[in-house]
Amino acid sequence: MSTAIGRPVDRVDGLAKITGAGRYSAEIALPGLVHAVLVTSRIPSGRIGHLDTYDAERAEGVLAVLHHLNLPKGGSVPALLPSLFGAAASGQTFFPMQDEVIHYAGQPLAVVVADTLDRAEHAARLVHITYEHTPAITTIEQGRDRAYEAEKIFAGFIPGRITRGDAAAGLAEAAETVDLSYHLAANHHNPIECSATTAVWEGDRLTLYDSTQGPNATLHTVAELLNIMPSHIRVVTGYVGGSFGCKAMIWAHPALSALAARAVHRPVRLALSREQMFSGCGHREEQEMRIVLGADRDGRLTAIRHHKLSPTSHFDDWAEPSLSVASSMYACDNYEGVYRLIKANTMTPTFTRCPGEAAGMFVMETALDELAERLDLDPLEIRLRNYAETEPGTGNPWSSKGLRECYQRGAELARWSERDPRPGRERDGNWLLGWGMASSAYPVTPPGGPQRARARIFADGSAVVQSSFADFGTGSATVMTQVAADGLGLPLERVRVQYGDTDLPNTAAAVGSAGAGMVSAAVHVATTALRDQLIAQAVADERSPLHGADPGQITVTEGRMHLRERPDTGESYAELLQRANMTDAEALGTWNPPSMMGTGYGTMTFGAQFAQVAVDPELGLCRVRRLIGVFDPGRVLNRKTAHSQLMGGMLWGMSQALLEGTVMDPAGRWSNASLGEYLVPVNADAPDVLIETVETTDTVVNPLGVKGIGEVSMVGTAAAIANAIWHATGRRHHRLPITIESVL
């Protein structure tokens, strides 16, 4: 009988955002605040020959120049552990400014602190560094002959080789095969707010205002790096200007800001510049993939062979898990997936929205389209023929799966059955028109430990619910207010959610589309615990109209506890508390998630996407005219914010298809490290997007059955667009982004 959950209510933090009142991490005004600026390496490999700080130290307003010779040594670099575990989560196992060795371009070599930002930036240019160069590898092409099969990738959680059945035998028996090679450019997240930390020491206690997806991840990582007790650190994350994964792990700048603040005995703000965002917080790695699909005459897959090759850093064997979802999308008994890596002079790549799923499913979904073409099958039909009724590999049942409904509804909206299957048949003036489709899927992963929230109700019947999570644009603060209101049986306007502060009950970082599921679970447990506690108090109170009633027969509406069958018998929370001379009551809620090692179910969010493109073959232009997405995210907590996030994901997929790519220059540096040259969609690139959801009931993943929506909608969009380009032009594309040059 939920009343708030699902409603398309406006964002609770919206007023602060539309008035400019919300303070992001580089906007905290503190007395005596000074500014730190990073000086970074201009070469990808070598050593510092000489680092001359003479001019910088004497520049106006400069308070300190820190570098490997004078930076105080602290603790140790934590292991690379995904921040979903809730522990320290270093983005790479390398911490800069410890010695003179240079591993990648953009590596921090010095930090300049001055009284104003302009003076710090000016002085940073006065740090004169000479370099001793050593040979560098920064691209697949340069390191191809040094590739090795990874033992494990992704912080050790995914084996480098995954097999089931016998792929070679499956291919041998196939009636039709496709064997395709792909290249996908590196990507950078580029949230509009650059990463920033403001650090303040009070004695031996540290407060960090940090732009992060996981305030607790910042806390634990900095505690280990600086060798100070976690209890002495507080991380505050008020407003976060987007992340998309670059603020999912903890990089060097929070700890460097704390070290700088300690050195100058003043609060220090350290904000990365836009250019530094390309080498300061990870990236999606350049990748090559080869996929071989075999199918029988009816289009049923007999084998999948899917290999990936990508550069990683010198410190960590990291690859985004591009093969994972593509391996369990379709029923196929024979599978072989292999990750090969090249040690390169880049930083460790990291999570980028749909880390792996977007890339691997682009390959799977475009290859499947080519297979369908060869078999003269409709693209939707080949997907239905390979529909996985159980989880491939394990045979586990799905916790919920609404994909068939998604296909059906999406096909209706796109009028798929009216499409002429032959390419190049439809024109609009100079434009060739085409429709394409693809499947979407994204895993539902539980966090690594208990998630907590605290609910507190006051004697006037208003409530505050506290939990440490960050809202970086996902709408989590809004949906948690809705979950709390329903848990307590209060109207929305009587509930306030306080969040973004490690002094509040613990949550893991909101990553991997897991935030809504895990935090709603904690808030639900806390608020229903408080509700039950107050009902129990009423039942035990001789002066309550509910005295002696069966608690199971009592429900709460608009803050009033009453008998389900006789609503006139009851009293409000306020009456109960005031009579007992209680100013408030509170309860802590803890949700213990299912094991990360498996629930006995396949847990995924699914969807189907359809795209219409217009291609001008003479100008090489490709415009997306329509995007349609239908998804099965379990329970939708807020239709408005959910649709916005799903829409954003699909436009990210469009961007993956047509715009985004970071390119290495011959010197081993990102050559287009700016928002002028790294293309992201602008308003004129973005078509209207039609989103629908198929609500499925999921009793496995978490108490409210929330599967998560942050990423699934990006999976498949690029493939639907590429398939539509084929339908428009008759040409297949195996490189991303698909540029004007490649369309011509």
Place this chain on the structure above:
Amino acid sequence: MVASHLPDAVQGPGPVDVVLNVNGATHVVRIEPRVSLLDCLRDHMNLTGAKKGCNQGACGACTVWVDKRRVVACLTLAIACEGREITTIEGLAENGILHPMQKAFLSEDAFQCGYCTPGQIMSAVALLAEGHAGSDAEIAEWMSGNICRCAAYPNIRTAIRDVRDGVGGVGSAAR
């Protein structure tokens, strides 16, 4: 005597007093002439509504009005704005009453993280005044200086249409 806020023959490179009219109020700030309008607003006047996204004029997050025209504050020197009328997102609401465009952004969910939002709203209000909201395609073109990485673009267009057409209870364009 020359009034102290009139420029000297040579100003800087050290700090000088700069007189700025921001949101209808006069402020005197002591800044180096190299300080951008954006850094001046954010770091010297504690007006952080205008955002820094790139500091290169590429993202539009810092969009404010100078003499009612939209400009990127990161590529505008504060000292060059003396004698001009500067309006930021903090000055858009009048007497605590939200501008219709602010209301429309909220009701149409025309943002997610909110970081580009002040710039989008300042651009959107100016766009209506410029007469560049005739069609969706025109809105899209003339709003393309403001990047929204959350990609709320379709909702931004809807919000602008709402204000243009006076629908959804957000009223017609007041300015």
